[in-house]
Amino acid sequence: xxxxxxxxxxxxxxxxxxxxxxxxxxxxxxxxxxxxxxxxxxxxxxxxxxxxxxxxxxxxxxxxxxxxxxxxxxxxxxxxxxxxxxxxxxxxxxxxxxxxxxxxxxxxxxxxxxxxxxxxxxxxxxxxxxxxxxxxxxxxxxxxxxxxxxxxxxxxxxxxxxxxxxxxxxxxxxxxxxxxxxxxxxxxxxxxxxxxxxxxxxxxxxxxxxxxxxxxxxxxx
Amino acid sequence: xxxxxxxxxxxxxxxxxxxxxxxxxxxxxxxxxxxxxxxxxxxxxxxxxxxxxxxxxxxxxxxxxxxxxxxxxxxxxxxxxxxxxxxxxxxxxxxxxxxxxxxxxxxxxxxxxxxxxxxxxxxxxxxxxxxxxxxxxxxxxxxxxxxxxxxxxxxxxxxxxxxxxxxxxxxxxxxxxxxxxxxxxxxxxxxxxxxxxxxxxxxxxxxxxxxxxxxxxxxxxxxxxxxxxxxxxxxxxxxxxxxxxxxxxxxxxxxxxxxxxxxxxxxxxxxx
Numbered sequence: 001x002x003x004x005x006x007x008x009x010x011x012x013x014x015x016x017x018x019x020x021x022x023x024x025x026x027x028x029x030x031x032x033x034x035x036x037x038x039x040x041x042x043x044x045x046x047x048x049x050x051x052x053x054x055x056x057x058x059x060x061x062x063x064x065x066x067x068x069x070x071x072x073x074x075x076x077x078x079x080x081x082x083x084x085x086x087x088x089x090x091x092x093x094x095x096x097x098x099x100x101x102x103x104x105x106x107x108x109x110x111x112x113x114x115x116x117x118x119x120x121x122x123x124x125x126x127x128x129x130x131x132x133x134x135x136x137x138x139x140x141x142x143x144x145x146x147x148x149x150x151x152x153x154x155x156x157x158x159x160x161x162x163x164x165x166x167x168x169x170x171x172x173x174x175x176x177x178x179x180x181x182x183x184x185x186x187x188x189x190x191x192x193x194x195x196x197x198x199x200x201x202x203x204x205x206x207x208x209x210x211x212x213x214x215x216x217x218x219x220x221x
Numbered sequence: 222x223x224x225x226x227x228x229x230x231x232x233x234x235x236x237x238x239x240x241x242x243x244x245x246x247x248x249x250x251x252x253x254x255x256x257x258x259x260x261x262x263x264x265x266x267x268x269x270x271x272x273x274x275x276x277x278x279x280x281x282x283x284x285x286x287x288x289x290x291x292x293x294x295x296x297x298x299x300x301x302x303x304x305x306x307x308x309x310x311x312x313x314x315x316x317x318x319x320x321x322x323x324x325x326x327x328x329x330x331x332x333x334x335x336x337x338x339x340x341x342x343x344x345x346x347x348x349x350x351x352x353x354x355x356x357x358x359x360x361x362x363x364x365x366x367x368x369x370x371x372x373x374x375x376x377x378x379x380x381x382x383x384x385x386x387x388x389x390x391x392x393x394x395x396x397x398x399x400x401x402x403x404x405x406x407x408x409x410x411x412x413x414x415x416x417x418x419x420x421x422x423x424x425x426x427x428x429x430x431x432x433x434x435x436x437x438x439x440x441x442x443x444x445x446x447x448x449x450x451x452x453x454x455x456x457x458x459x460x461x462x463x464x465x466x467x468x469x470x471x472x473x474x475x476x477x478x479x480x481x482x483x484x485x486x487x488x489x490x491x492x493x
Binding site for chain 2: 070074077078081
């Protein structure tokens with residue numbers, strides 16, 4: 001259903017969310033893949049585990065997203081060979097930004113949210129636009145349901161302004177279970193009104209003991 | 222071998238049809254400290270002697286992982302070895318990226334051999350001064366190859382390269398017929414024994430050697446020092462050498478994956 005003969009992209013929809021906590025990070029995305037008004041599959045993961053402590057969730061054009069994830073995974077392997085350790089979340093954050101900007105004039109149609117633990121073990125979320133502009137934040141939502149979810153997160157997580165001095169911690173004081181519950185609630189709400197969000201929610205939690213995955217059924221209409 | 226008028230350039234043939242520079246490069250391999258490799262149908266083991274330049278220095282890395290399913294042991298100019306390991310890693314990553322499957326070992330060694338051959342036919346280059354024992358696992362089973370500076374490569378059941386490797390080769394020649402059916406533990410023990418042969422009298426300790434293994438259900442990784450010491454102790458306990466299975470203290474090492482490349486207790490050697 002391309003608009004022009006030379007339109008290279010397609011929006012496969014979907015929403016991604018990440019919340020950083022004191023010693024954990026929650027990254028979640030729905031699993032619906034759509035084109036136009038059709039659903040192609042109800043069971044497609046948008047989340048990629050890049051490293052021990054780094055998880056990437058992307059929504060947008062799945063072709064570009066798959067290529068982007070592959071690219072980053074290969075770069076990570078190279079990094080491990082050279083440095084004999086896994087990449088940290090801030091390092092991967094910068095790498096993702098550079099990778100996106102590299103294609104500034106034919107961008108990856110991918111809206112990314114990178115989550116993980118930083119070098120001190122604190123939760124770490126980076127949010128991106130399609131060409132690599134990024135910022136470390138306490139929480140973020142990207143994708144078709146982001147405009148429905150972000151205001152709720154802003155209200156619930158009350159992140160301090162990044163302009164304040166001295167710099168305040170953006171991570172939420174909520175516990176891991178509270179954060180996961182919040183994620184479930186916001187997705188349930190987004191599913192109600194966003195046609196591209198639904199089917200199933202994949203929640204990934206990263207903490208000191210590793211990466212844990214959980215699924216929640218969402219409305220299928 | 223002595224100097225002669227045909228050995229200045231790698232692009233000069235001798236009247237006897239030899240390329241002396243290539244042969245001198247193979248000499249460099251013989252000067253390096255020993256490395257051994259052996260394989261069964263399902264596993265391949267690489268071992269190397271850790272020779273430090275002096276007591277003040279750390280030893281050089283001789284075992285490199287190229288991918289989950291392939292690793293190499295080098296002997297000779299370690300700098301050349303590092304560069305080639307980087308090449309191998311890149312080739313493996315590129316293949317996995319395009320084909321979403323591990324690069325078959327036989328293809329990898331051909332690419333490596335072709336790269337070595339180029340250096341034997343360019344007047345502005347020199348041959349690589351390093352021999353590589355490539356051990357890997359693919360769909361056709363476990364494999365062990367030896368890549369020469371000349372650009373030749375051969376498949377082996379077991380092999381040893383570097384200084385005093387002849388002693389290890391003699392030992393391996395006596396035993397290689399049964400290797401196909403050897404268990405993983407026996408392979409490791411034989412590798413350690415082969416390394417011991419190259420030490421010629423010096424006591425074998427886990428500090429002196431590095432052993433890596435790859436096999437079915439086991440990604441390529443360097444076995445940690447403690448486990449190696451346990452194998453060594455078990456070998457010394459059994460009176461008949463490696464022929465008796467001293468089941469006492471030879472536990473299979475925990476299958477550690479990824480970055481733990483022997484970095485646990487040692488002062489880190491020069492990692493690539």
